[in-house]
Amino acid sequence: MFRAPLSLTGLVLVACLATSPSRSDELKDLYFGEALYYAHQGDFFAALERLDTEVKQHDGLDEPDLDSLYFHIDDAHFSLGDFELRYRMHHRAGRAIRAVLEGAVDELVRNDAAYRLARIHFQKGQMEDAMRALERIDGRVPEAIRDDIEFLRANIYLAQGQPADSVVVLKRLQDSDGYGGFAAYNLGIAYLQDGQRQAALQQLERAGQIATSDPAELAIRDKSNLVLGTALLEAGEYDQAIPFLDRVRLDGPFSNQALLSSGWANLSIENLERAVVPWSILAEREVTDRATQEAMLALPYAYGKLNIHGRAAVHYGQALDSFSAEVEKLNTSIESIRAGKFLEALIREEIRKDKDWVIRLRSLPETPETYYLMELLASHDFQTGLQNFLDLADLRRKLVAWQASFDSFDDMVAIRHNHYEPLLPEVDTQFRGLDSRLRLRIEQHKMLVRRRDDLLTTPRPEFLATRGEQAVLKRLEQIEVQAQSPGSAVSESMATRIKRLKGLLTWTLETEYHERFTQFDRNLRGLDAAMAVVQEQYDEYVRTRQAATHSYVGYEKPISRLRAHVSNSIENVDLLMARQGNQLEVVAVEELLARRSHLENYGDKARFALADSYDRATQAQAKIGERK
Amino acid sequence: MSRLIRTLVLALLVCGPISVGTAQDLSGDNMRSLDGQVQEIKSDVLNIASELSNLEERLLYPSGTQIAVFVSIVENEQFRLDAVKIEINGELATHHIYSFNELEALQKGGVQRIYTGNIPSGDHQLGVTMIGKLKNGTDFNTSDNFLIAKGVKPKALGVTLSRPQSGNTGIQVGDW
Numbered sequence: 001m002f003r004a005p006l007s008l009t010g011l012v013l014v015a016c017l018a019t020s021p022s023r024s025d026e027l028k029d030l031y032f033g034e035a036l037y038y039a040h041q042g043d044f045f046a047a048l049e050r051l052d053t054e055v056k057q058h059d060g061l062d063e064p065d066l067d068s069l070y071f072h073i074d075d076a077h078f079s080l081g082d083f084e085l086r087y088r089m090h091h092r093a094g095r096a097i098r099a100v101l102e103g104a105v106d107e108l109v110r111n112d113a114a115y116r117l118a119r120i121h122f123q124k125g126q127m128e129d130a131m132r133a134l135e136r137i138d139g140r141v142p143e144a145i146r147d148d149i150e151f152l153r154a155n156i157y158l159a160q161g162q163p164a165d166s167v168v169v170l171k172r173l174q175d176s177d178g179y180g181g182f183a184a185y186n187l188g189i190a191y192l193q194d195g196q197r198q199a200a201l202q203q204l205e206r207a208g209q210i211a212t213s214d215p216a217e218l219a220i221r222d223k224s225n226l227v228l229g230t231a232l233l234e235a236g237e238y239d240q241a242i243p244f245l246d247r248v249r250l251d252g253p254f255s256n257q258a259l260l261s262s263g264w265a266n267l268s269i270e271n272l273e274r275a276v277v278p279w280s281i282l283a284e285r286e287v288t289d290r291a292t293q294e295a296m297l298a299l300p301y302a303y304g305k306l307n308i309h310g311r312a313a314v315h316y317g318q319a320l321d322s323f324s325a326e327v328e329k330l331n332t333s334i335e336s337i338r339a340g341k342f343l344e345a346l347i348r349e350e351i352r353k354d355k356d357w358v359i360r361l362r363s364l365p366e367t368p369e370t371y372y373l374m375e376l377l378a379s380h381d382f383q384t385g386l387q388n389f390l391d392l393a394d395l396r397r398k399l400v401a402w403q404a405s406f407d408s409f410d411d412m413v414a415i416r417h418n419h420y421e422p423l424l425p426e427v428d429t430q431f432r433g434l435d436s437r438l439r440l441r442i443e444q445h446k447m448l449v450r451r452r453d454d455l456l457t458t459p460r461p462e463f464l465a466t467r468g469e470q471a472v473l474k475r476l477e478q479i480e481v482q483a484q485s486p487g488s489a490v491s492e493s494m495a496t497r498i499k500r501l502k503g504l505l506t507w508t509l510e511t512e513y514h515e516r517f518t519q520f521d522r523n524l525r526g527l528d529a530a531m532a533v534v535q536e537q538y539d540e541y542v543r544t545r546q547a548a549t550h551s552y553v554g555y556e557k558p559i560s561r562l563r564a565h566v567s568n569s570i571e572n573v574d575l576l577m578a579r580q581g582n583q584l585e586v587v588a589v590e591e592l593l594a595r596r597s598h599l600e601n602y603g604d605k606a607r608f609a610l611a612d613s614y615d616r617a618t619q620a621q622a623k624i625g626e627r628k
Numbered sequence: 629m630s631r632l633i634r635t636l637v638l639a640l641l642v643c644g645p646i647s648v649g650t651a652q653d654l655s656g657d658n659m660r661s662l663d664g665q666v667q668e669i670k671s672d673v674l675n676i677a678s679e680l681s682n683l684e685e686r687l688l689y690p691s692g693t694q695i696a697v698f699v700s701i702v703e704n705e706q707f708r709l710d711a712v713k714i715e716i717n718g719e720l721a722t723h724h725i726y727s728f729n730e731l732e733a734l735q736k737g738g739v740q741r742i743y744t745g746n747i748p749s750g751d752h753q754l755g756v757t758m759i760g761k762l763k764n765g766t767d768f769n770t771s772d773n774f775l776i777a778k779g780v781k782p783k784a785l786g787v788t789l790s791r792p793q794s795g796n797t798g799i800q801v802g803d804w
Binding site: 409 | 658660662663664665666667669670671672673674676677678679680681682683686687690692693698700729730732733734736737738739740741749780784786804
């Protein structure tokens with residue numbers, strides 16, 4: 001009895017665990033924003049590729065606090081884990097979130113990480129690890145995830161077979177804005193698991209009357225009523241079961257099962273006319289549905305009980321025809337799957353652009369196999385396998401496109417090589433000549449700068465003498481030396497004149513020193529500007545020269561490594577796709593075989609009942625004839 | 629027969645998923661094992677993608693000439709962005725028409741890299757044109773020009789869009 005509710009509980013969780021990256025109010029890193037752009041569109045591969053690269057670059061920096069990602073780094077690590085989780089990379093997601101947990105982060109961030117880690121473990125079915133992760137939550141918890149944590153805790157308890165503990169948690173969540181309807185339903189299930197039948201029934205009744213317009217909550221309300229009605233039906237409390245089964249919306253996802261059970265509840269209390277009503281509705285619905293097929297047998301059975309054997313025979317005949325047609329369809333489907341058409345249909349890109357693509361598969365005329373696989377398509381293991389198959393198909397498309405781009409890269413490198421190789425030797429020769437001249441000028445400039453700086457601290461007026469003055473000074477010094485030599489013909493008056501001239505020159509140099517120094521400094525500054533322009537042009541040339549080399553040198557190894565890597569990956573993907581595809585086909589075929597066997601069994605019953613109904617109708621006719 | 633069929637119905641209702649589960653369980657372990665291998669190959673391919681992006685960037689957009697233009701939308705802006713056109717020095721660099729998903733991603737805080745290309749260092753003219761519809765249904769088509777300076781490092785420009793108002797084109801450009 002508890003199995004169905006438990007499986008339903010799982011559906012509730014899947015619906016509630018989805019979160020999305022929030023808008024960052026003050027985005028400071030464009031590349032993080034770019035990753036979010038892809039994540040918001042559901043392209044988690046692109047989001048991961050960008051964010052992973054950005055985070056790795058950031059982590060490798062000597063001064064990460066100068067990087068713009070520094071302001072978002074906790075969020076980025078979180079998002080990395082979140083994107084990995086959404087891209088169904090649980091192993092890496094767990095590692096990323098554990099890294100956040102073990103880092104020196106704020107209490108709020110750590111607790112959020114612990115919750116996310118618990119969620120990953122829960123989704124992987126590792127309940128003890130999930131609970132351990134939740135136990136790491138301590139102190140302040142982000143407001144937005146408080147109820148999420150408690151709901152997850154309650155569901156872990158349920159999955160661990162501790163319904164009493166779950167009840168305690170779920171009771172606290174009854175007024176939750178986000179989880180009201182789900183918590184109400186799960187509380188009923190927890191009571192059921194805990195053996196508190198009466199409390200469970202009361203709780204499910206409450207959950208089945210929640211006022212809401214939210215489609216998900218409406219579905220959970222229907223589910224509550226269906227489970228409650230089924231529990232009562234199974235306990236033989238048919239009268240009480242009927243109102244709950246009748247509360248299930250006729251256009252909801254649980255309508256077929258509710259109609260079927262409602263019919264049986266009515267039949268069980270001999271209310272045959274009332275049983276005919278839901279079954280008549282149901283028998284007209286999608287014939288591939290299990291409940292509909294059941295109703296196609298149950299309806300003529302009810303007519304038989306009402307002694308309307310003729311109509312019963314007609315309905316049995318219709319059921320028999322339908323079952324035969326469906327068996328045929330199943331045979332075609334099985335053949336189609338074995339021919340690989342199922343997988344072909346799944347990877348058709350135009351189908352998957354629609355978010356309800358699984359539902360739309362059903363309407364594709366060329367994929368009859370999908371008619372009977374809706375339940376299978378909705379099951380967790382099959383979904384995982386299916387998503388993996390689709391992800392592999394996407395990866396393959398990417399890898400094949402990349403493989404084609406390597407040839408273009410090779411061409412590009414070759415064209416650049418052919419263009420630059422003949423030009424560069426001549427350019428380099430010219431540059432070497434210019435380079436040595438430039439270096440000389442740079443040294444001269446440096447010497448002048450040093451001299452100016454020296455003059456600032458130790459004034460040397462003679463350093464600022466003009467060429468003429470320097471020549472005159474030199475000549476005067478020579479004459480002085482000659483005058484002092486023995487036997488010199490220089491007269492005293494001549495020596496006085498030399499002194500006077502020298503004094504005049506010294507006077508000029510000393511008095512004009514500041515003016516000359518200012519002019520020297522001004523000229524040097526002009527030279528500084530000119531040298532800066534030359535240096536800039538020099539640097540620009542060096543960069544351009546380097547860029548020319550970098551545009552075609554050093555690509556051979558990375559391109560050939562990547563080419564080999566891509567090629568290996570395509571082989572691996574092909575292998576995995578084949579194995580995964582085969583798994584899906586085997587499971588799908590098994591499901592269809594089971595359904596076919598079921599239908600054949602129904603067909604036998606219908607055939608037998610049809611004959612019986614004809615007999616009874618004939619006998620009834622005969623009796624009427626006899627009476628006449 | 630009533631009892632028989634009813635039992636069958638209950639079995640379908642309560643244990644229905646179990647019959648599906650039986651078929652799955654046959655291959656469940658294999659599927660989980662494959663799941664691990666799929667995760668590994670995803671990781672491999674992500675690494676390839678990352679390496680390939682770096683290679684492409686080095687080959688196609690060297691840092692000395694690289695310019696990248698990013699587009700974002702101001703938070704809580706009530707307008708529909710239909711298209712953006714980027715011109716550099718009067719020549720069309722790129723033109724992008726937004727799908728519903730792309731617009732929603734921008735509205736949620738995502739940043740779109742709309743253009744990556746090469747320009748020489750120095751001053752350049754960046755022209756941005758935004759086409760869309762206001763909340764009241766009025767179509768708009770607004771443009772603005774900006775002077776940008778390209779240096780030695782890669783240039784990243786952020787174009788921030790908001791609803792155009794009188795005297796304000798709603799287009800802002802900033803360095804990142």
